Amino acid sequence: LAKTTQPISMDSYEGQEVNITCSHNNIATNDYITWYQQFPSQGPRFIIQGYKTKVTNEVASLFIPADRKSSTLSLPRVSLSDTAVYYCLVGITMNYGGSQGNLIFGKGTKLSVKP
Amino acid sequence: DAGVIQSPRHEVTEMGQEVTLRCKPISGHDYLFWYRQTMMRGLELLIYFNNNVPIDDSGMPEDRFSAKMPNASFSTLKIQPSEPRDSAVYFCASSFRDRGRGTEAFFGQGTRLTVV
Numbered sequence: 001l002a003k004t005t006q007p008i009s010m011d012s013y014e015g016q017e018v019n020i021t022c023s024h025n026n027i028a029t030n031d032y033i034t035w036y037q038q039f040p041s042q043g044p045r046f047i048i049q050g051y052k053t054k055v056t057n058e059v060a061s062l063f064i065p066a067d068r069k070s071s072t073l074s075l076p077r078v079s080l081s082d083t084a085v086y087y088c089l090v091g092i093t094m095n096y097g098g099s100q101g102n103l104i105f106g107k108g109t110k111l112s113v114k115p
Numbered sequence: 116d117a118g119v120i121q122s123p124r125h126e127v128t129e130m131g132q133e134v135t136l137r138c139k140p141i142s143g144h145d146y147l148f149w150y151r152q153t154m155m156r157g158l159e160l161l162i163y164f165n166n167n168v169p170i171d172d173s174g175m176p177e178d179r180f181s182a183k184m185p186n187a188s189f190s191t192l193k194i195q196p197s198e199p200r201d202s203a204v205y206f207c208a209s210s211f212r213d214r215g216r217g218t219e220a221f222f223g224q225g226t227r228l229t230v231v
Contacts, residue, residue, distance in 0.1 A: 034219070043119075043206045043222025044158070087158075103148060103208070103220055105158040 004088045009110040018075040020109050022088030025069050033064060033071045036087045038108070044087060048073070075111075083113045119223035121207050127229045133195040136226045139188055140209030148220060149182055149192050150206040158206075164190065165212075197230045204228070 005023040012018045024033070032051055036044040048055055050062040050071070061074040075082055085108040120139040128134050140147050148163040162172040167184045175182070179198070184190040194201055204227050210220040 041225075043208065043225055044220075045222065046219045049219065103163075103210075104160055105150075107157050 004090055004106050006086075006088050006106065006109045008107065009112070011112050011114065012078055013114050014079055015077050018078050018082070018111060018113075020073045020075075020086055020088075020111070021070055022073070022090075023070045024088070024090040027068050027090050031068075031090050033062065033068075034089045034091075035060070035062065035073050036089065036105070038085045038087065040084075044105070047086075078111075078113045080113050080115065083111060085110050119207055119209050119221050121205075121223035121226050123226060124224060125227045125229075127231065128197055130198055130230055131196045132230075133193065134197045134201075134228060134230075136192040136205050136207075136228070138190045138192070138207030138223060140190070140207070141211075141221055142188065144209035144211045144221075145187075146210040146212065146220070147184060147190050148206075148208040148210070149190070150208065151203045152206060152225075153203045161192070194228075197228075199230045202228055202230050 006020060010020060032049055034049040035047045037047050038044040048057055048060050048062045050064050052064050052068060055062045063072045063074065073086060087105050087108040089103060089105060119141055122137045126134060145166050146163060149161040150158050151161055152158045159174055161174045162182045163170055164184045167187055179196060180194055182192045192205060204225045206222050206225045208220040208222040
């Protein structure tokens with residue numbers, strides 16, 4: 001399973017765009033990149049997922065360069081409610097049998113949004 | 116669907132007692148995961164099932180921990196005997212295998228276990 005490296009913490013102010021970068025140098029061909037968000041006292045929540053280039057949904061954008069050795073989660077115009085821990089996961093998809101479906105979380109990035 | 120449902124939400128027990136945590140996954144999901152979260156160790160994957168069959172239990176810390184999934188709609192995580200170092204939040208998550216996509220797992224609200 002590809003190991004990920006992301007900053008331990010980040011600070012931002014309301015209304016700013018926040019970019020959190022994750023490094024995954026030994027990502028494999030079949031690996032997807034997935035980001036989760038976790039609020040205190042809650043379970044992680046899926047935010048966005050991608051394989052290459054750019055993916056955008058109503059919550060965030062995910063930028064993946066051609067070599068796929070890193071990815072950047074972009075949160076536009078953050079608010080206080082975006083204060084949470086953000087996890088980057090890189091792993092084998094579940095396409096190839098039950099033995100390859102594990103989800104391993106790292107330490108995540110603790111984002112603090114200030115007024 | 117109500118999402119992944121875990122019970123109880125909070126459990127306080129004495130050292131040496133048996134503890135059983137319960138999880139009802141989202142209907143139609145064929146993967147189920149059990150995690151443990153502490154400040155020191157973060158989110159640890161304990162075990163996961165595919166179609167009710169345990170696939171990887173390498174994260175289970177000791178023989179005191181056991182997990183079962185008797186059917187597609189129910190799973191338990193049991194600790195016997197419990198110890199203070201087992202105090203943590205335990206999460207259950209489920210997912211559906213979608214060809215051509217990566218993993219999107221849905222988590223329950225967790226069970227906060229305190230062993231005194």
